Amino acid sequence: MNDTASGSDAAFKDYACLYCGYIYEEEAGDPDNGIAPGTRWEDLPEDWCCPHCSAEKDGFELA
Amino acid sequence: MTSATVDLSVKDRGTLFNPDDEAKAAGWGTLDPYPLLEKLHDGPPVVKGALEDLMGIPRQYNPGMWGGEVYSILSFEAVNKAFMDGETFSNRVYERLSKPALGDTLLNLDGGEHKRLRNVSKPWFKPSFTDGWWTEMWTVAAVKEIFDRLTEKDQADLNLELCAPLPMSVVSAGFGIPASEALEFRKALLLHGSPEEMAKGHAFAAEMLTRLMEERRANPKDDLISRFVHADIENEDGSTRKLTNDEAMRYCFLIIHAGGGTTWRQLGITIMALLNHPEQMEMLRKDRSLMRQAIQEVTRWYPTDTAFLRYVEKDTVLEGVELKAGSIAYLCLGTANRDRKQWDKPDELDIMRPAKRHFAFGAGAHACLGQHLSRQEMEVALGAMFDRLGDLRWDPDYPPAALGGGTLIGRGPVALNVRYTPIG
Numbered sequence: 001m002n003d004t005a006s007g008s009d010a011a012f013k014d015y016a017c018l019y020c021g022y023i024y025e026e027e028a029g030d031p032d033n034g035i036a037p038g039t040r041w042e043d044l045p046e047d048w049c050c051p052h053c054s055a056e057k058d059g060f061e062l063a
Numbered sequence: 064m065t066s067a068t069v070d071l072s073v074k075d076r077g078t079l080f081n082p083d084d085e086a087k088a089a090g091w092g093t094l095d096p097y098p099l100l101e102k103l104h105d106g107p108p109v110v111k112g113a114l115e116d117l118m119g120i121p122r123q124y125n126p127g128m129w130g131g132e133v134y135s136i137l138s139f140e141a142v143n144k145a146f147m148d149g150e151t152f153s154n155r156v157y158e159r160l161s162k163p164a165l166g167d168t169l170l171n172l173d174g175g176e177h178k179r180l181r182n183v184s185k186p187w188f189k190p191s192f193t194d195g196w197w198t199e200m201w202t203v204a205a206v207k208e209i210f211d212r213l214t215e216k217d218q219a220d221l222n223l224e225l226c227a228p229l230p231m232s233v234v235s236a237g238f239g240i241p242a243s244e245a246l247e248f249r250k251a252l253l254l255h256g257s258p259e260e261m262a263k264g265h266a267f268a269a270e271m272l273t274r275l276m277e278e279r280r281a282n283p284k285d286d287l288i289s290r291f292v293h294a295d296i297e298n299e300d301g302s303t304r305k306l307t308n309d310e311a312m313r314y315c316f317l318i319i320h321a322g323g324g325t326t327w328r329q330l331g332i333t334i335m336a337l338l339n340h341p342e343q344m345e346m347l348r349k350d351r352s353l354m355r356q357a358i359q360e361v362t363r364w365y366p367t368d369t370a371f372l373r374y375v376e377k378d379t380v381l382e383g384v385e386l387k388a389g390s391i392a393y394l395c396l397g398t399a400n401r402d403r404k405q406w407d408k409p410d411e412l413d414i415m416r417p418a419k420r421h422f423a424f425g426a427g428a429h430a431c432l433g434q435h436l437s438r439q440e441m442e443v444a445l446g447a448m449f450d451r452l453g454d455l456r457w458d459p460d461y462p463p464a465a466l467g468g469g470t471l472i473g474r475g476p477v478a479l480n481v482r483y484t485p486i487g
Binding site: 016017018019020021022032049051052053054055056059 | 143146147178185186188189190191418420424425426427428430431432434435
């Protein structure tokens with residue numbers, strides 16, 4: 001099975017909030033808001049939002 | 064029928080909603096900052112000295128009151144680093160700027176205390192909530208009522224008849240403050256005036272809010288006061304408790320105060336910019352999918368606030384410049400948003416620019432809580448303006464519109480006198 005795009009071996013990525021500059025680092029997660037380190041972008045819960053400005057996932061882009 | 068909005072064309076607004084009057088009441092100069100900032104683009108990104116001194120204007124702030132040195136942070140990269148490093152560049156400055164009038168609020172708190180307090184209201188200012196609850200419950204109704212009034216005639220001052228009443232009405236209605244009391248409430252929360260006047264205004268606003276909070280505690284409604292009085296806040300140890308009356312009240316004061324002012328001025332700047340660039344206004348009128356990037360561009364090009372202050376908590380080096388703990392830093396949005404390294408021809412308005420992050424609503428942990436609501440209100444208002452004010456143009460009977468307000472804070476058009484063909 002080829003699962004390099006989102007598999008556990010893929011390199012961690014960072015995503016930047018377009019509104020306030022917060023960087024979501026997959027490797028670090030967002031523990032203050034219950035997101036464990038290593039949580040992939042696509043695995044974030046739908047109600048997760050930017051810890052700084054509340055932008056939702058569609059307000060982020062790959063850093 | 065009960066009105067959902069405040070009609071400022073018939074109500075006594077005092078010095079409110081004229082940026083020059085508000086600035087003068089605060090003792091600020093009102094020169095346009097951009098010609099004065101021009102020369103700073105070719106210099107270093109961080110400079111020792113107050114921004115007013117670099118611009119050659121009288122001090123608007125009094126950074127000397129903190130006793131330390133003063134720096135101005137000018138480039139996009141440097142401003143970004145300062146905004147994003149809240150441990151070094153804190154909001155402690157607001158202990159003197161806003162706390163005397165509003166008490167402890169999100170503005171002057173930092174770190175965990177700020178985060179826990181901000182988390183209380185975060186869900187109510189997410190884009191999906193502003194696009195849904197705020198827009199459907201309050202913004203659409205307020206915009207309709209305002210444009211119903213505007214389309215009974217063919218000329219208006221859109222500053223007083225659209226830009227000012229819309230956000231005040233939306234935020235007040237969202238909180239549960241009746242439109243009939245919204246103007247008096249906002250007047251009472253003015254940050255300027257003698258200590259006695261401020262204390263009297265604060266007492267009036269507190270009395271009104273206390274009454275509403277008691278009502279909502281007994282009979283919750285679908286409004287923000289009800290949400291606040293029943294909200295949980297996390298303690299430092301992870302346990303939760305209800306917000307105290309005082310905490311809820313200060314939270315409401317801040318949001319109602321901030322929510323009425325920024326959007327008022329920024330919507331006015333946007334309408335003025337479009338009227339002065341008719342070819343771009345026509346592009347936007349024809350293609351509403353450009354709305355979000357157009358608002359992003361106008362707020363980059365001319366943010367209502369030119370600079371924010373931060374307190375330097377510890378010795379640091381920024382872009383090669385040493386800043387000592389205890390210093391005050393001006394974070395200059397005016398230069399950062401027009402950084403030549405970030406944008407091509409940044410002094411020009413171009414709504415076709417790809418949307419890119421800037422600092423009109425701040426950045427980092429203190430980024431504007433209501434920024435998504437503000438953008439959404441502007442989108443709905445501009446859409447209605449295109450749909451219901453045909454052949455929109457400047458009124459030739461009035462002098463050209465001009466931007467006023469404090470040079471470093473609170474800029475916006477003094478008046479927007481227009482003519483149009485009413486539709487619908």
